[in-house]
Each structure stands twice: as C-alpha cells, then as structure tokens.
Amino acid sequence: MSLPKSRLLVIGCVWPEPNSSAAGSRMLQLLQFFLAENYKITFVTTSARSEFAVDLEKMNITSEVIKMNHPSFDEMLKRISPDLVLFDRFMTEEQFGWRVDEICPEAVKILDTEDLHFLRKTRIEAFKKNIPAEEIYFDADITKREIASIYRCDLSLIISEVEMKLLQKEFNIPQNLLHYLPFLLEPISEEEKLSLPAFKNRKDFISIGNFLHEPNWNAVLYLKEKIWPLIRQELPDAKLNIYGSYPSQKIWNLHNEKEGFIVQGRAENAEIVMKNAKVCLAPIQFGAGLKGKLIQAMQCGTPSITTAIGAEGIAGALDWNGFITNQPKDFAQKAVQLYSEENLWENSAENGFRIINSRFNKEAFQHKLSERLLNLIQNIATYRQKNFIGKMLQHHQHRSTYFMAKFIEEKEKR
Incomplete structure (x- = not known):
C-alpha cells in the first residue's frame, strides 16, 4: 500500500x-x-x-x-x-x-x-x-x-x-x-543455506564491530584478557580474527600473532569474512538495541556465543544459534564445543536461520x-x-x- x-x-x-x-x-x-x-x-x-x-x-x-x-x-x-x-x-x-x-x-x-x-x-x-x-x-x-x-x-x-x-x-x-x-x-531460502560454506570448509573464530562504539571495544578487550587464553589452551592452533571499522591504536596494540589474536581492522566485505568464519564471539557487557553482528552471523550460517545483553531482543522464545552465557570460563568452554562438534554446529546454524525467517521478515x-x-x-x-x-x-x-x-x-x- x-x-x-x-x-x-x-x-x-x-x-x-x-x-x-x-x-x-x-x-x-x-x-x-x-x-x-x-x-x-x-x-x-x-x-x-x-x-x-x-x-x-x-x-x-x-x-x-x-x-x-x-x-x-x-x-x-x-x-x-x-x-x-x-x-x-x-x-x-x-x-x-x-x-x-x-x-x-x-x-x-x-x-x-x-x-x-x-x-x-x-x-x-x-x-x-x-x-x-x-x-x-x-x-x-x-x-x-x-x-x-x-x-x-x-x-x-x-x-x-x-x-x-x-x-x-x-x-x-x-x-x-x-x-x-x-x-x-529477506527470508533465507533452502538454496541459500546450501550455498553457504559448510562446517569443514570454515576456520577460525571471528569478532566484528565498529570500534567507535564503546561496547565493541570493551568486548574485544574482554576476549583478549579473559576468554581467548582459555580457548587457546584447548585449541592451540585456532585463531581469532578481529574486524571493525575505525580501529584506534589501542585496538592495534592487542594484535599478537603468537597468541592467534589477529587484529584485521576494517573488513572490505563483512559478509564474506563472516561466512568463512566458523564461530562468532561477542561477549558484550553493555549496550542496547539489536546487535547487528549477531544478526549477520545468523544470516551467514555462523553460530555465535554471546551474553544476555548481546542476545537481547533477537531470538524471542526461539533457541539461540549457539550459546548465551555471561561467565568467561563457560563462554570459552562453549566456544571450544561449538568449534569442534559438527552436529552441534549445524543445529546451531539452523536455529539462526529460523530466527531470521520468523523474527525479521x-x-x-x-x-x-x-x-x-x-x-x-x-x-x-x-x-x-x-x-x-x-x-x-x-x-x-x-x-x-x-x-x-x-x-x-x-x-x-x-
């Protein structure tokens, strides 16, 4: 009309x-x-x-x-x-x-x-x-x-x-x-789901967000200090790619290749890097609204782990496309589990498609x-x-x- x-x-x-x-x-x-x-x-x-x-x-x-x-x-x-x-x-x-x-x-x-x-x-x-x-x-x-x-x-x-x-x-x-x-x-069709990279064709963790937004900077710092060291203990070869527009020097200072903590800066195409990542990490401690990075992860078939604040308002009564937890130790354990178990990963990705199609039509x-x-x-x-x-x-x-x-x-x- x-x-x-x-x-x-x-x-x-x-x-x-x-x-x-x-x-x-x-x-x-x-x-x-x-x-x-x-x-x-x-x-x-x-x-x-x-x-x-x-x-x-x-x-x-x-x-x-x-x-x-x-x-x-x-x-x-x-x-x-x-x-x-x-x-x-x-x-x-x-x-x-x-x-x-x-x-x-x-x-x-x-x-x-x-x-x-x-x-x-x-x-x-x-x-x-x-x-x-x-x-x-x-x-x-x-x-x-x-x-x-x-x-x-x-x-x-x-x-x-x-x-x-x-x-x-x-x-x-x-x-x-x-x-x-x-x-x-737009709803995600079955053909689009099949066109996305499968579990075996993906690698690495991803964190993404505009660094002019304080919750994103805080989440990256929290990953660096509290969560990523626990994940690396279990997955010593894994990498975490940090993407985000307008990174300041304090962001670049977190880069450490030996630790697998890779600050990439601005993504030329956020959709492409999200599609090729295996798991999205978003330990958001504060904020409001809907978190675009987690919505995009669902569209790309990328399971995610976030906090209650990060997930707020997105899934309604539906199951999350991964896990929601506020504790760093549990966050790391769930990340390792989601990264390693193909069936869990696939079920989580399907949960994300269901959320997009039923909640954001x-x-x-x-x-x-x-x-x-x-x-x-x-x-x-x-x-x-x-x-x-x-x-x-x-x-x-x-x-x-x-x-x-x-x-x-x-x-x-x-």
Whole structure:
C-alpha cells in the first residue's frame, strides 16, 4: 500500500555506512522502504561526507551537508516542503525539530531511535560502577532528553521488543507514539543455506564491530584478557580474527600473532569474512538495541556465543544459534564445543536461520509500517490532539532552543 504523501526529508546523524555499523544498515533499510513507497527523498546531515558511505545519488536520493544553527536550513525546508521528516536519533530532533515545527508545521515527524541511547549510556555507567542500570537511568539527563524527543514526535520507531516494553512499562509512554520495527531482512531460502560454506570448509573464530562504539571495544578487550587464553589452551592452533571499522591504536596494540589474536581492522566485505568464519564471539557487557553482528552471523550460517545483553531482543522464545552465557570460563568452554562438534554446529546454524525467517521478515514488517504511517497521516490532527505532553514539551523547547539558536546565529554573523 503506497502512502499518500510524497516528499521525505531524512535528517541523518551521520552518513549511512551499512558495511561499518548496524546503524548504517538500519538507515539503508529505512531508505529502501520509503523508496518502495514512492517517496522523493532528500537526505541531509551536518557530518562531513564519508568515503565508506553508501552512494545515495545512485539510489535517486538527493543529499547535502547542512549547517547547525543556521538559517540556510530554514530556506532548505521551504524549498523541499517535506510531507514527512525522519530524524535519525533523538539528537537531530533536538537540533532541528523546532525549525521543522516552525517552517513545516503540517509535516509528520518520525523519530528512529536506532537504539535507546539513554539505555546504552546508563548501562555503560552502571557497568563501571557495578550497579543496576535502573538505579541510574530514571535520573539521567540523557533519559529526559530522549523521552522528551519521543513525545515531541508523532511516531518513534523502536528496534527492540525489550525497549518497547521498557518505554511502555517503566516510562508509561503511550503505545500510539511507538512502533516496533526491527531489522528488515529477506527470508533465507533452502538454496541459500546450501550455498553457504559448510562446517569443514570454515576456520577460525571471528569478532566484528565498529570500534567507535564503546561496547565493541570493551568486548574485544574482554576476549583478549579473559576468554581467548582459555580457548587457546584447548585449541592451540585456532585463531581469532578481529574486524571493525575505525580501529584506534589501542585496538592495534592487542594484535599478537603468537597468541592467534589477529587484529584485521576494517573488513572490505563483512559478509564474506563472516561466512568463512566458523564461530562468532561477542561477549558484550553493555549496550542496547539489536546487535547487528549477531544478526549477520545468523544470516551467514555462523553460530555465535554471546551474553544476555548481546542476545537481547533477537531470538524471542526461539533457541539461540549457539550459546548465551555471561561467565568467561563457560563462554570459552562453549566456544571450544561449538568449534569442534559438527552436529552441534549445524543445529546451531539452523536455529539462526529460523530466527531470521520468523523474527525479521521484511515483507511483514514493511506492510505493518506502511499501514501505521497511512493511519497516522490520515489522522494526524487527532493524534496530536491526544498528545498533550508532546505539545507542552514542544512549546518549552521552542522557547529555549529558538533563543539559543538565534544567539548563535548572530554570533556567527559577527
């Protein structure tokens, strides 16, 4: 079902890099959805263009770099006159939402949270203090900012069922402001399964993740110090290949060929390296949302071992494609077992295919989103009438942000 609106403005936090991060893949999936819905898309961001970004022009998407706190954005809004504006993470809504309200008050505002930033940030702090995150997130400034952004928008896309439940149960966010939208993936056919490398044709362990993301750096360090030495005791010839975009020197310093701990840096093609690995290791200690590396491992038929945080929101009631454990000794033992036992490996890979096909079916979720947006667009006045908290927050944000932005504009002129 095509939507009646036709012009979409996407305000990106960064340029989408689908081969660098799960966030990049998520943005690409959303752009492809709106293209299929016949939207004319303009993508803008304050970030400098990235050499690894997807070529938006080849997708018939207009793109440009914009300035923050600058009247040129207002002129662009008038020129484009979007029917729908998609904010990539709450920070872009804070920066540009009030301008959209002022110039294009009829535009429907959608927030893609990517993951709940307040949950990820407070989990990092809680991990370091060894306390539960809920002791922190209710009072954290970032929580108040992100929840306020959700209220100011007409609809927020939430990537994880766990985060949907948290927002509704703990923060009492009305259901009509939220929409569950996980990764949008094509089902894996029997032919595709058979085309993947078999157990006997694979080798080595793999860990992969964008190193600008703190949970990934922490997981690699945890592997190096706590888990990999235990695995090497049982499998002295095994190697662990560490892939990830934007590695810093502290990442390269972990490289040790004698220990089989090989830092490879950015993968030219993450899918290829995942398909040829035998087991994916992801001892994630903190984070939020859905872990793209574990989703990709399932698509590639690569069993994985992760923590409860790593597996959060992915499998539902289905069996994991490997093991879930939070203890380093058990993690290492399960890794050796999965690496060595062909039947266990094959059964685990099949579990992953089942999760992808039943939990992330692209067609089903796209249909639901299309219907939800159609209903929202046709009844936008009613939706906004019921969202008094959102109108109240919008009023106060306009006053505070407007004067700050105008002050910065004048300062820049001088």
